[in-house]
Amino acid sequence: MVDDLNARGGINGRMVDITSEFYSPIDAADAERVCAVLHQDNETFANLGGFLGPAGSADPCVTGTNNTVMVGGEISSAEELAQANVAWFHAGPTTEFQTVNLFNLLVQTGETDGARVFTMGGAAAADEESFVLEQLEARGIEVVGSALIEALDGDTIAQDNELAVAFERFNASGANTLMVFGTPSASIRGAGAAGLTGEIAIWSNDSAGLGNLGATIVDKSIADGTLASTGPTDEDVWNDQDFQDRCVAPVQERIPESDLRNPLEYAPEEDNWFNSVRQGCQALSIFETIATAAGPVLTPETFEAAAYGPAGDNFQVPGMGPASLSPDKRGARDGVRLSVYDSTAGDGGLVAFTELLDAFE
Template identity: 35%
Template sequence: DVGQVDDKSFNQAAWNGVLQAAEDLGADVDYIETQSSKDYANNIGLFADSGCDVIVTVGFALADATTAAAAEYPDVDFVGVDQFYGEPVDGVAGLIFAEDQAGFLAGALAASISKTGIVAEVLGTDLVPPVLAFGEGFVNGAKYVNSDIKVIKTYHPGGIDTAFTDPEWGATTARQALENGADVVFGAGGKTGNGAIIEVASEDGAYCIGVDLDQWESVPEAHPCLVSSSMKMIGEGVFDLVSQAAAGTMPAGNYLGKVGLAPFHDFDSMVSDDIKSMLATLKADLESGAMSPCVWDADSNPDCAEPEPLTASWRGVTEDAIHVGVSMLDFAFLVETNLSPQGWGDQQLVWETFVEKLNNDGGILGRKLIVDSYKYYSPIGPILGGIDPEAVCLELAADIETFAILGGFLGPVEDTNTCITGTQNTVMVGGRQTAERLAASTAPWIEPGTMKETKMKVFLSLLEQEGLLEGKNIALVGNEDDGPYQLASELLGNMDANVVLDVGVQVPVGDTAAEDARWDVLVQNVLASNADVAVLVGGERAGIRNLANNDIDMDLYVMNSETFTNLSESVTPDMAEGAISLTGLTEQETWDDPLTQNNCVIPFKEANPDLVIEGPDQFDEGEEEWYRSIMSYCRWLHLFSMIVETAGPNLTHETFLAAAESMSDFVLPGQPYNSISPGKYDASDSFRLSVFDSSSGGDQGALVPLTGILDGTP
């Protein structure tokens, strides 16, 4: 149905069966490589009209064309590879396989040899049931061996016409999985899968598993990593059915071919006897029906996971729903008051799209996620007429029965987060943590990013490692109400750093007049200190603005990268040129991450086809920054769902917290390194130093990488 006959995988396996018929039965053989689905019927007709006795149609998508041709050419026998028929069709044998069993065995092998506890699969489209069976069977096999294993599962986002002929996407997706900690990759998707395993072959210490036939023979480039292949004995099945057709005994209906693992070749000594014995037992039990791979019968087979009954286990949790509230920055207010040049698109629509997709996919362990209220707030509070976050807290957490708040509060009003997690005793995913705020919280609080204290420690450590503090006269200026200034002062005091000025101020962030009045004095302090570096902690935009307006040319070290993503109307990109900050992946890297694309971008675009959504590199100044809300809210919801799913059916504050604390190493869209553990409730461990370049990323400039990405997982 798609691809070439020499794809070294699915199509080639079928062609090998036909070649065996030529050799053993003396058959005259030929093939046609279909270029488009509209040619299916015509190509079959070409063979039938030329006098062929048996026609082998290869691929799920050819089933309808094969059925129609069988009615038109009753004297021809048809073998349909990967074509399941609910009712027998005269003259057609559907050669099918238990791909769920084959995938299960591959997953069991992968989990048995993985050292990192993370495995991955790079797959063709899930529009094809056999591919879906491979993918889900692999997950279940891996979980059977190690219930705590993490499986990075990525289906190709394209249709049948491209999903199996895209080795570049396969390679890129495999590389991303390796960078996210996977050390075993299963490639199942024709040339797309081949691209994946060939990419893995270039990574020392990583293993790969092929598909459909023994790819040790067909993809020698993968030898450095190829432990085995999850085989469908396609060639054997095709030959058997052609032989029966030649004898006049080919049955109509489905014909079940064999599956299994290929030999381990050069890795035979690495795969222990215990693993081999386990795999042999699993294969026998799967074939006999003594156990199930739990793909097609997961909901009906009592031997598959027994679900714990869902109950009304906590405030905001019912038998069939989890109730949450969502808080969002009021960008309309920020734009109106010149505190931001543009917004993040229709934020509520972004949330609604991802919540709807989650619920359409089955919700979380069978419960729907219900957002009872969406509320906007001002990051500077009621100043200038903004929406007070204290009121938003009460509306979301006190006035309605909610289990959790997603989003929290950002900016100068971050202390208000404890209204949710403390006063209202409500779970939160979002906001900005500090040690003091956590101490005031009674409900579990997970920050998707990194708390400011951790960021400051990492930031100053990286500056020191890169030699950016050596020989510098440092002016430390901090806003005691907006940032870990005291910690920065202590850390610099313990380093070999020459701090010539250390000043902490208390000025409301966002009150431009008050900030500038205080900086009139600070400017003179900085000049008198002969500092050549300013470390700004809290109220950073005011510092950047006033240093630039007074023509003070000095290096800027600003830990808080959000300073540069929303400079405000009073701070131009030129003022921030050359400033060094702490970041993770760049926005474009985050956007391009396959997990972001497959879980966030593509679903949002498909759900909202009338919207033009561009990534950071294609963003036009003045337009809404949809990409920021899509990336952020998708990641936050993904994190919340992961924790709730890990918590299990009995969802309470205690099980939510225990589940979060058990997630010692995991991957999020656009955020490769993450961990949560007792005492550590900020997820992201992905760090690098970046420098602000006013000429990058459009008129507003952008942070560009200064160092490589660091895995800071404890």
């Protein structure tokens, strides 16, 4: 893909040189080692990809310790982002923008009409509560109560006792909608125990948690109908013509032995070329858009300024569609959809409730 970029003239006539290094995704220490190799042993302007999973704790080594621009990694908290001395972006939404995307879609599709919302979350997500309430208020969505469950997920009995009290308050408040922030399994279990399954609307800002409800929910049908915001599916990405032209074709042309195909066709034990190509191509596309707009003098400062200028207001990313960046919005993706939990979908999971929409249109 970098060869293809250079064949198209590079970035403002400058060729891009790539250096890569493998790391263990479950070993933060190994990720720190790789960070040092990439950014201290090499003259690196930008890191495309970053570190993911348990190794994600090494991300601040890139943008903080080594003052290197990054498109990738995972911005998991404001504290982590505060360690960055230079621009740090990635493709998907940050935690806060999972909430923003959800509420924007709910408003766009009329799901908030007549909603009387009670918010609920666990102690591990306590720092999300004020932001959720602020975003509801900003959209004029009525909030009638809130509850924070202090008992941790490992203490089910104590958690269920707290949930019973919380849902007594829910019923007394006149709420007809439960907004769950953070891991949703406990609150959904509480709603089921309170006999509210199918009687109220449930929204969740944690689509990953909703897709993996855990062992404390035996009857997953109690989560049916819960709405969350999700991005394009793997098949959506694969079927996007821009992704085929800008990501798949360059790889297949230059690496004849590549095994790039519809991601639904891979067996669990097979090397999934699709995931690697998607991540790399989208990061490179975001970088190319911003770096090109930065002009002939490319520095961390001009790169960041370009991201917050007209070029970052509205652009397209292969397999992702509409995208934008701002000082507050570090995740580029704007194309999202409402998805709904369906216990009959495989072992239970999210299925499309709407088409892909621009959350910021």
